[in-house]
Amino acid sequence: MNVHLLFPDRDFTVDPSPAQRGRDVMDDLGLHKLLQAMAGGNPLLYEVARAVLLSDGPDIAVIRYRQAVLEDALQNPECLRTMFQIAERALVGERHWLFGSFWSQRPSALLHRGIDVMEAFARELMRLKATVDESRHAFRSEGLRTLAAVLDDELSPAFFEHVREHLRLLQFTEGTTVSARLGPGMRPTEFVLRRPAKSRRSWRGLRSSRGPAFTFTINERDESGAQAVAGLYNRGINQVADVLTQATDHVKSFFTRLERELGFYVACLNLCEHLQTAGTVWTLPTPLDHPQSDWRAEGLYDPVLTLAGRGPVVDNDFQMDGHDVLVITGANQGGKSTFLRSIGLAQLMMQAGMVVCARRYEGPAFPRLFTHFRREEDAALERGKLDEELARMSQIVDHLQPGSMVLFNEAFASTNEREGAEVALQILTALVESGIRVLVVTHLYALTRRLQGVPNLHPLFLRAERTEDGRRTFKILPGAPLSTSFGPDLFREVFYQEPRS
Amino acid sequence: MTREELHGDVRLDPAWPSILFERDEDADRSVNPARPTHFEDLHLDQVIGTIVASRPEHHLEPFFETPLRYTAGIAYRQAVFRDCENPVVRQALDTWSAHMRAVRGRLEDVRALPYRYEQDAWFLDAVSLYGEAVTALRAALDGAPIRSDGLVGFARALGRYADSSRFRLLREEAQTVRAALATIRYSLTIKGLKLTVRPFEDRPDYTAAVAATFSKFRQEDQNSYLVRFADARTMNRVEAEVVALVAKLFPDVFGRLTAFSDRHRDFLDPGVTRFDREIQFYLAYLDYRDRIRHGGLPFCYPELVAGESRVDVRRTFDLALAEKRMSETADPAPVVPNDFRLTPLEQIAIITGPNQGGKTTLARAIGQVFYLASLGCPVPGESAVIPAIDGVFTHFERAESAGSGRGQLKDDLIRLRSILDHATASSVVILNEVFTSTTFDDALYLSSEMLMRLQGLGALVVLVTFLVELQAGDPKRASFVALVDPHDPTRRTYRIIRNPGDGLSYAATLAERHRLTYPQLRERLTP
Incomplete structure (x- = not known):
């Protein structure tokens, strides 16, 4: 019995140990806060949301499939939450029967356990069927309509009658032959x-x-x-105990998949509620078929900042206009990293089938997303740091696929500007020429100047705005790099301004 | 059918003696041989110990402790070895060995188990297995590309045995009783402590019915909760009781079984069982060799040249060391193979060089090649041309007895004297760091004396020593030296030979090391 709410043709599996790439993306994009909001205190929801967000980007048909289920969920939140709770309850009940050497060595004990667990499972399956029957007329998505049909076919009254009879006969009141x-x-x-x-x-x-x-x-x-x-x-009932225990495993697996896949949508519901409470907008994005299609956003903001409750956040617009490389320069503390993060998050969320934190979002689907952010924590080891950055880069290269996207934030700045720019230029050029999308935040002026000189690269330059009086607006606007960063401003602000009282 | 025909004395041909010994004389010597004195020095105790440990029930030690005295005997074994190398033959013999091991196991059960019906069952099993083993081996050898006198002779004798009416009738009778037992089905009902046995009645398989109900939930990967019941070989009291009731349901079949096991107590042929033991010599050695060879080290059949002292061994190595390395780690450091060559003129090899440079290891390897060759076995190395010899003599400095003073020196001399007394012009003498317990002058003097005598005797000598002076100008002496790395003299190479007497920035360098320059990346990212 298939659940198939995340993929039309297969189950979703959670990889319990995220690869280094997953850990880097988590840290660099601040995913933890987003996942906490989605989880609402339920560790399972956290894990499921994390796994979906960090999976390789699915194709557009899958994104649309999930978006349809999500729309149903947003229309029928109570039904989805009830189905999720039924799965949860079934699994909690099963967990009371811990497997140990005691169960696994005696078929009679296995059989006893199997009968009890299957009785409880049958109860929850009946409840699930009833719950879906109530709301099925409201479902519009292929995913939920198919699931409702599957439950209809498989969980017939005759099936439940058979289960009841087996559970009675397996008591062997007249002896075992x-x-x-x-x-x-x-x-x-x-x-x-x-x-x-x-x-x-x-x-x-x-x-x-x-x-x-x-x-x-x-x-x-x-x-x-x-x-x-x-x-x-025991030898006589060995096989039937095995079969019954396997059956409980399989029903358990059904509930586990149901819990996991519904859990993703419940997590999405949680997030939308949070955003609603914070008074910000969200939208169902439009995934674009062609990688060269117009990639654009209006009112894009970083949900992590919103969820942290830092008041209203600045939103930004951007439009790629067919460029392969996006280079963001400008004042320190001017919102560059936040902007880069908001693009990365929007992409991940769109590809997961979720809503996106923007008024409008249209973007291409990338097979994989990588982040290479400057690490502040080990600043003490200056010499080892470039080595570490390069090692990290090399690992990314190992996992790149054509069409992947890499976000660089102040990469290769741990050596002097000339050398850092040289290394970065070679890497960026090679990536872009190999069909990798690259988004770069940098204050290496030498790099941006030389990027302009590379034939066929055509970077799109954006710049963090700074007003005449040196104030930052956190707006990211089209603009060529300026030869100096705004360190002196910041220095002045910190050292010469009167402290506010 | 007469009693003669049933129990007639058609046995494996007694005229066909042995797969191991071309002559009875060697076979007689192997009954209770004295372990060669050089075993510990050459670490052959470890090598042979490992080999025989793979088949303890066959007691193969005497075979490995009896070197052959005639090159014909060695050639006889080398030919059998070559036949066994053929995968078809090897497979047939391995299968045979497994069968016979099972036969022995069954017969042990018959002796050990308490209930008559299970004894009879295991006995019947043993007879059937034996029949299968003989028939299968016979069929396999019939079609196999065997050339050795040993295996061809055996195959012929086995064929006659397998065709004998005694053997055929034994098989057929066993087959009939087995078939009758296999058809027996019965029904057992357990209710509380009451057991009821009835003839079989075909009610629906209930496990299948339960499985069908839940099949809709079925997943591809699933755990098995089938409990494996321990010790399925012996019957308990209740099972014996059940079987006794089944015997009441089928008295005729059970009667035939009992008669069968009474009639055929001595079904094993002594010639066949002798072959079974002796062939293990080959299989055990080949198993061992394959394991070492799997680590990338070569083996070869030595070419034995009588009456000439030319030695040409390529890429040989110490078996015990290779085995030790392989058993200690999954990814062992390679053993360094070495060449060892002496022209017909040269008689004494003198190996010098730094400590821990592989000198002793090479000396041991040479001794192993000579000894294993005299067993008729393949030897470590890519190729080996060696003289046929009558014995290997060794004297190795022993760590545990490395005391000093007169006592030690005297012991050394006594042992060397004994070697001189027993060695001949056809012997190999391997001396490792003798006379270390005395002064330099003494050692030089004593060593020179020893060498002169051995040279006079005409024996082939391998001498490991720190006394480089011994190498000095004698055309009969060849000197070898353990090499060190010219760039780092503290590094050992374990190679022993005949004595012949940028302008990138730091960042760019680092990037290159991480394979992140533009050309490197383009290459890495090209699918």
């Missing part, structure tokens, strides 16, 4: 469990037709004999 052969060393072997009789009466009826029968009984005080009988019984 197996067929057997003589195995190696004459030991009884090839036990095949035969359908138990339903009642004492039919049992008697059958027995009369069975021909000769030989019987013996173990004395009640004969402990080793009783153990040996238990051994035969």
Whole structure:
């Protein structure tokens, strides 16, 4: 039974240990805050959202598939949340039965557990079916309509009746009958469990037709004999205990997938509620088919700043106009990094199928997104730092695919400007010529000057605005790089301004 | 059918003696041999110990401790080895060995187990397995490309045995009883402590019914919760009880089984079991060799030249060291192979060089080549041309007895004297750091004396020594030296040979090292 709410044709799997790339993207884009808002205190939602956001970007059909489910979720939030809670409850119940050596060594114990767990699962499956039946008329998305149809087909009244009967027969109130052969060393072997009789009466009826029968009984005080009988019984029900336990695994797997995939949409609902509370806008973005298509945003802002509750944040517009490279320069503390982050987050969120923090967003889908941000923490080791930056870069190169996107923030600035610019120029040129999209925040003027001289590169230059009086507006506007950064301003601000009282 | 025909004495041809010994004489010597005295010095105790440990039940030590005295015997074994190298033959013999191991296991069960029906069952199993083993080996050898006198002779004798009516009837009877037992099905009902056995009745398979109900949830990857029941070989009391009831349901089949095991107690042929043990010599050695060879080290069949002292061994190495390296780590440091050559004129090899430079290792390797060659085995190395010899004598400085003074020196001399007494012009003598317990002058004097005597005797000598003076100008002496790295004299290369007597910036360099320059990146990013 498939859930398939994230992909039309397959399950979503969570990679429990994110690659280095995932960790870098998490840190560099400040994803943790966003995930916290999505999780609303539920670690599972945090994990699912993280995994979806950090997965390789799916193709556009998948993005649209998820967007449709998300629209249904936004229209029927209570139904989605109830379905999610049913899955959660089913799984919590199952977790009471911990597997240990005790269960796994005795088929009789496995069978006992299997009966109890399956009873509880059957209850929750019935509830799930009822909940979906209530709202299915409102579903518009392929994902949820298909799921409703699957539940309809598979969870029929007849199915539930069968489950009830099995769980009763497996109590073996009239004894356990197996067929057997003589195995190696004459030991009884090839036990095949035969359908138990339903009642004492039919049992008697059958027995009369069975021909000769030989019987013996173990004395009640004969402990080793009783153990040996238990051994035969356990071998007889070994397979059915296995099958039933596997069935509980499979139903559990269904609930796990359901919980996980619904969890993503519940997390999206949580995020939208947070943004609504903060009074900011969001939009369902338009994924673009062609990588060269017009990539543009209006009113783009960084949700991480919003969620941190720092009051109203400045939003920005941009339009790539077919450029392959975006270079952002300008004043320190002028909003460059925030802008770069907001683009990175918008891309990740769009590719995950989520809403985007902007008034309007249209962007191409990249297979992978990488970040290479300057690390402040190990500033003490100046000599080792360039080495570390280059090592990180090399790891990124190992995982690049054509069409990937790399965000650079003040990369290769840990050596002198001339050398840093030389190294960065070679890397950026090679990446762009290999079909990689590159977004760069830099204050290496030598680099920006030389980038303009590379044939066929055509970078788009944006600049953090600074007013005549040196004030920053945090607006990022088209503009060629200026030969100086604004360090002196900052220095002045910190050292010469009167402290505000 | 007469009793004669059933129990007639058609056995594996007694005229066909042995897969190991071309002559009975060598076979007799191998009954209870004395372990050669050089075993510890050459670390052959470790090598042979490892080899025989793979098949303890066959007690192969005596075979490995009996060097052959005739090149014909060596050639006989080399030919069998070459046949065994063929994957088809090797596979057939490995299968055979596994079969026979199983047969022995079954027969042990028969002796050890308490219930008559299970004894009979295992006995029947043993007979069937033996029959299969013989038939399968016979079929495999019939079609196999074997050329050695040993295996061709055995295959012929085995063919006659397998075709004998005694063997065929044994198989057929076993087959019939097995088939009858295999058809038995019964029904067992357990209710509390009461067990009921009935003839088989075909009610629906309930496990399948449960599986069908839940199949809609089925996933591709799934755990198995089938419990593996320990010790499936022996029957408990209750099972014996159940089987006794089954025997009541099928008295005829069980009666035939009991009669069968009473009649065929001595079904194993002594000639066949002898082959089974002796062939393990080859298989055990080849298994061992394959493991070492897997690490990239070569083996070859030595060419034994009688009456000439030319030695030409290429890329040989110390087996014990290679084995040790491989067993200690998954990715062992390679053992360095070395060449060892002496012209027909040269008789004494003198190896000098720094400590821990691989001198002793090479001396050991040479000794191993000579000894293993005398067993008829493939030897470590890419190729080996060596004289046929009558024995290997060694004297190695022993760490545990490296005391000083007269006692030690005297012991050394006594042992050397003994070597001189027993060695001949056809012997190999390997001396490693003798006379270290005395003064330099004494050592030089004593060593020169020893060498003169050995030279006079005509034995082939390998001498490891720090006394470079011993190398001085004698055409019968060849000197070897352990090499050091010319750039770093503290580094050992373990190679032993015949003695012959930028203008980039820091950042750009770093980028290049990380393969991040423009051309490097373009190459890395080209799919």
